[in-house]
Amino acid sequence: MPVTVKTFTNTHDAAAALSSDRSARYLGGGTLVMRALNEGDISISTVVRASDHAMTRIDASGSRITLGAGVTFARILAERDLGFLHAPARSIGGPAVRNMGTVGGNLFAPVPYGDFTVAMLALDAVVSVQGGLGGREISIDEFLQTRDRQTGVLVLAISFARPGSTDAFRYRKIARIKPKGGAVITLAAHLPVNGSRIVGARIALGSMAPTPIRARAAERTLEGRALDASTISAAAAAAVEGTTPGDNALASAWYRREIVGVHLRRLLSGQE
Amino acid sequence: MLELRKDLFADERDDNLKEIGKGTQRQDMLGHVTGTSPYFDDHKLQGMLHLKVVRSAHSHARLRRIDTSEAERSQGVRRVIRASDVPRNLNTLLSLINFGKDDEPSLAVDKVRYKGEPIVAIVADSPREAYEAIAKVKIDYEVLPAVFDVEDALKPGAPVVNEVYPKNTFTYHETYDRQQLRFGDADRALATADHVLEQRYQMSPIEHAPTETNGSIAAPDTNGRYIVYTSTQALFFSVDTCAKILDVPSNTFHFIGGTVGGGFGGKVDTLTEPLCILGAMLTGRPVRYVFGREEEMQYGPPRGAERIYIKDGVMRDGRVVARKVRAYFDSGAYTRLSSYAAVKCAAHLPGPYTIPNVHGDVYCVFTNRTPATAMRGFGVTAMDFAIECQMDKLAHLVGMDPMEFRILNAYRDGDMKAHRREAKNTALIECVQVAAEKAKWPLREDFKRMSSRKDGGGARAAVTPTPRETHAPIAAATQQRTTYDRAPAATREPPPPPPSSPPPPPRPSAPSHGATRFSSVFGTRRR
Amino acid sequence: MAKTALQFQHNGRDVAIFVDGGTNLLVALRELIGDMTPKFGCGQGGCGTCSVLIDGELHLSCLTLAETVAGRSVETLDGIKDGPNLHPLQRAFADNFAAQCGYCTPGMLMAAKALLDRNPQPSRAEVIEAISGNICRCTGYEPIINAVLAAASGGRARA
Numbered sequence: 001m002p003v004t005v006k007t008f009t010n011t012h013d014a015a016a017a018l019s020s021d022r023s024a025r026y027l028g029g030g031t032l033v034m035r036a037l038n039e040g041d042i043s044i045s046t047v048v049r050a051s052d053h054a055m056t057r058i059d060a061s062g063s064r065i066t067l068g069a070g071v072t073f074a075r076i077l078a079e080r081d082l083g084f085l086h087a088p089a090r091s092i093g094g095p096a097v098r099n100m101g102t103v104g105g106n107l108f109a110p111v112p113y114g115d116f117t118v119a120m121l122a123l124d125a126v127v128s129v130q131g132g133l134g135g136r137e138i139s140i141d142e143f144l145q146t147r148d149r150q151t152g153v154l155v156l157a158i159s160f161a162r163p164g165s166t167d168a169f170r171y172r173k174i175a176r177i178k179p180k181g182g183a184v185i186t187l188a189a190h191l192p193v194n195g196s197r198i199v200g201a202r203i204a205l206g207s208m209a210p211t212p213i214r215a216r217a218a219e220r221t222l223e224g225r226a227l228d229a230s231t232i233s234a235a236a237a238a239a240v241e242g243t244t245p246g247d248n249a250l251a252s253a254w255y256r257r258e259i260v261g262v263h264l265r266r267l268l269s270g271q272e
Numbered sequence: 273m274l275e276l277r278k279d280l281f282a283d284e285r286d287d288n289l290k291e292i293g294k295g296t297q298r299q300d301m302l303g304h305v306t307g308t309s310p311y312f313d314d315h316k317l318q319g320m321l322h323l324k325v326v327r328s329a330h331s332h333a334r335l336r337r338i339d340t341s342e343a344e345r346s347q348g349v350r351r352v353i354r355a356s357d358v359p360r361n362l363n364t365l366l367s368l369i370n371f372g373k374d375d376e377p378s379l380a381v382d383k384v385r386y387k388g389e390p391i392v393a394i395v396a397d398s399p400r401e402a403y404e405a406i407a408k409v410k411i412d413y414e415v416l417p418a419v420f421d422v423e424d425a426l427k428p429g430a431p432v433v434n435e436v437y438p439k440n441t442f443t444y445h446e447t448y449d450r451q452q453l454r455f456g457d458a459d460r461a462l463a464t465a466d467h468v469l470e471q472r473y474q475m476s477p478i479e480h481a482p483t484e485t486n487g488s489i490a491a492p493d494t495n496g497r498y499i500v501y502t503s504t505q506a507l508f509f510s511v512d513t514c515a516k517i518l519d520v521p522s523n524t525f526h527f528i529g530g531t532v533g534g535g536f537g538g539k540v541d542t543l544t545e546p547l548c549i550l551g552a553m554l555t556g557r558p559v560r561y562v563f564g565r566e567e568e569m570q571y572g573p574p575r576g577a578e579r580i581y582i583k584d585g586v587m588r589d590g591r592v593v594a595r596k597v598r599a600y601f602d603s604g605a606y607t608r609l610s611s612y613a614a615v616k617c618a619a620h621l622p623g624p625y626t627i628p629n630v631h632g633d634v635y636c637v638f639t640n641r642t643p644a645t646a647m648r649g650f651g652v653t654a655m656d657f658a659i660e661c662q663m664d665k666l667a668h669l670v671g672m673d674p675m676e677f678r679i680l681n682a683y684r685d686g687d688m689k690a691h692r693r694e695a696k697n698t699a700l701i702e703c704v705q706v707a708a709e710k711a712k713w714p715l716r717e718d719f720k721r722m723s724s725r726k727d728g729g730g731a732r733a734a735v736t737p738t739p740r741e742t743h744a745p746i747a748a749a750t751q752q753r754t755t756y757d758r759a760p761a762a763t764r765e766p767p768p769p770p771p772s773s774p775p776p777p778p779r780p781s782a783p784s785h786g787a788t789r790f791s792s793v794f795g796t797r798r799r
Numbered sequence: 800m801a802k803t804a805l806q807f808q809h810n811g812r813d814v815a816i817f818v819d820g821g822t823n824l825l826v827a828l829r830e831l832i833g834d835m836t837p838k839f840g841c842g843q844g845g846c847g848t849c850s851v852l853i854d855g856e857l858h859l860s861c862l863t864l865a866e867t868v869a870g871r872s873v874e875t876l877d878g879i880k881d882g883p884n885l886h887p888l889q890r891a892f893a894d895n896f897a898a899q900c901g902y903c904t905p906g907m908l909m910a911a912k913a914l915l916d917r918n919p920q921p922s923r924a925e926v927i928e929a930i931s932g933n934i935c936r937c938t939g940y941e942p943i944i945n946a947v948l949a950a951a952s953g954g955r956a957r958a
Binding site: 300398482484531562 | 819821829830833835836837841842843846880885890893896898899903904905908936
């Protein structure tokens with residue numbers, strides 16, 4: 001069957017088209033869907049697009065930030081209010097990929113891609129989706145756990161609370177090629193501080209499982225503690241717990257397990 | 273920055289270099305910067321069809337049944353090409369220079385020997401329709417045990433990868449399972465050396481990753497000829513290979529190439545042209561066969577893997593007195609060019625050093641991996657990596673500076689090389705001295721004064737007595753010709769006599785003259 | 800196969816073509832318009848040799864659904880010369896030996912143009928960042944970086 005392209009002006013119709021056709025994929029920036037078509041993926045025979053402006057809106061004025069699913073990484077880099085997200089946005093692709101790739105598409109990017117989603121997971125984001133029957137909001141944890149089943153829904157936006165301080169959000173991508181390359185591993189941490197103690201720490205890891213995952217054991221070692229040397233050591237030692245990395249051309253599973261604690265230590269101690 | 277050290281060997285050279293050291297513009301630069309250089313894929317032909325291949329899902333399997341009936345009925349399909357459609361479906365690249373036996377089909381017949389081996393080709397109106405038809409080809413595989421390691425492949429009872437070479441090694445001169453170098457008595461020297469160091473080195477396959485993937489476009493021309501635009505690095509080689517496989521005179525083809533989007537050795541295998549031309553012959557239409565990036569990375573031939581064992585004997589004063597090398601080239605499932613790489617490797621032993629006892633065994637081994645091919649110095653690259661790692665370790669072992677250790681052991685003019693040729697025009701000592709100077713690496717005065725032209729020859733020119741090995745001649749592999757090979761059975765020639773030790777060529781007495789020191793690889797043209 | 804009518808500006812000239820569903824911009828430019836300057840290298844966004852400017856922004860034509868450029872302006876290497884005169888970047892690439900096999904060159908030039916159009920006096924680090932999505936397997940990048948810097952310091956790169 002040849003490929004059919006369906007373009008809708010509103011997200012409701014696009015979501016209906018997406019949910020009613022198993023061979024349909026939503027086209028965001030093209031870096032996943034067009035790639036699949038170029039490589040001969042015949043499971044896709046309908047491409048759905050939506051030209052709704054809401055999909056590309058950025059609301060970064062208040063304490064709650066909302067990014068439309070169609071917002072590109074280049075636009076995040078152009079937004080001064082989103083300075084804390086510049087590191088993850090800049091770590092993706094070269095300039096052309098950043099001009100094309102979107103926040104929504106990144107949620108579906110397989111290993112070794114999907115770096116921005118690691119940042120979103122650390123920030124406890126909420127994903128707004130539109131299904132065939134209506135809209136709803138899903139925590140990013142749940143979204144990623146059920147990602148294989150989410151291709152039939154339309155992601156509208158992603159929202160999250162602005163970190164309390166510039167020091168509270170940290171991000172680190174380990175790549176073999178600089179400045180651009182697929183991730184060996186990716187780390188992001190949100191470390192809210194109450195007094196001098198960490199409350200509600202979230203640590204997210206990319207390329208340590210088929211989807212970005214939380215390092216929950218490491219998070220527990222931080223909870224209620226000051227970020228001192230012994231706490232950092234405990235977190236680093238626990239980083240690998242619960243991870244299931246795979247082998248690929250960039251690194252072996254063994255190597256990923258060996259380095260994840262090293263890089264979590266550097267992330268938490270603020271080393272370059 | 274380029275720096276010419278004209279102070280070195282100045283008396284051996286007329287200083288009349290006209291090009292070296294000066295920038296000269298490439299003749300194709302204007303085409304490159306304007307995007308008008310004609311690569312093979314830049315030809316838009318009326319009614320062009322697209323060819324894609326069905327590739328093996330297994331590394332080693334018997335093909336029980338191939339059902340293409342549904343694919344043939346698939347929308348947009350013009351032709352399904354099967355192994356029986358290929359006129360001479362068995363070839364080896366170097367058969368053009370009478371080296372090696374035909375061992376590789378264009379489309380697999382009864383067996384697949386590596387994951388990704390082409391089995392069926394689909395010619396369709398669009399790439400999408402070709403992909404859809406590929407999904408409809410049904411192949412019944414009987415999966416066979418596979419071997420992926422060169423040493424495992426040589427063990428008794430290992431799966432036979434390629435029936436043309438039942439011992440999983442390439443056969444040299446119809447007799448020998450390896451390239452062999454014997455000079456002096458390495459075992460005896462090892463027994464009396466102050467230190468012995470044995471190490472294992474290996475290198476993984478390396479993909480060339482050219483920015484332009486392998487591909488070609490073939491179109492019927494007038495007078496029964498075919499015009500072929502190709503990415504090949506070896507145009508005339510490719511013409512003759514296609515003529516052989518398609519069983520037509522080579523003047524059937526008008527090959528156009530020369531503008532290659534990066535090759536590095538990965539575009540010498542004539543991977544796409546035969547099926548592409550066959551597609552044009554069978555449909556009467558222009559046909560385009562281009563690798564996707566995943567095909568190029570997964571199934572395009574890489575620089576082959578190598579495993580190397582080196583055992584060296586070294587004296588306390590730093591002289592390497594024995595070097596024993598065992599090397600395995602992973603050719604993958606078919607020969608391509610690895611047989612030649614092993615010859616080059618043996619010719620390179622023991623590296624640029626004067627060692628009186630050298631023992632080398634170099635094997636070209638078949639495994640169920642992607643066939644390997646040429647890449648930038650193949651045959652020598654991994655061996656040099658191993659030898660130079662070994663030299664560093666030996667220097668450490670005897671407590672010497674690694675640069676001085678190399679200067680001490682470097683061959684000099686007049687020395688006898690392990691191949692029983694006199695070393696001439698040597699320059700390694702000067703290379704190391706200049707490298708040390710550039711790196712501000714301190715060398716002792718006596719090592720700074722050493723020269724490739726001093727203190728060579730004499731005792732260093734001697735051929736150490738070499739014990740003759742008595743080994744039963746290895747039975748030549750039976751000529752396994754299968755029904756799909758229409759070539760007449762080759763007449764068997766008696767194996768050549770075992771190589772004897774030729775006397776060193778007489779040293780010419782004529783004074784050195786001209787720029788010959790750096791000029792040539794041929795001994796007869798030197799000095 | 801159903802075809803869709805598509806109009807856009809190609810190097811300043813209006814063009815109209817019919818595309819099959821799912822056709823990418825690279826195929827549309829090469830096979831339907833005949834502009835062979837953007838190249839196919841990977842179809843995955845990994846090599847950058849298909850780079851073009853869409854409304855002045857650097858994009859990968861192989862990952863761009865052709866229909867999405869309707870009404871927009873697409874600029875390729877074929878459009879950057881001024882009549883018979885090379886663009887300063889093209890001249891700088893030639894003068895600095897910044898091409899060997901030439902296959903990455905169209906993408907490199909478009910990435911460099913996207914940079915200089917926005918930032919006529921970039922630093923070396925900015926040049927490296929700007930071409931970081933483009934793979935060259937021959938030159939080792941240094942001549943390319945030098946060429947972009949030379950074009951910039953010549954002050955002749957047009958805005």
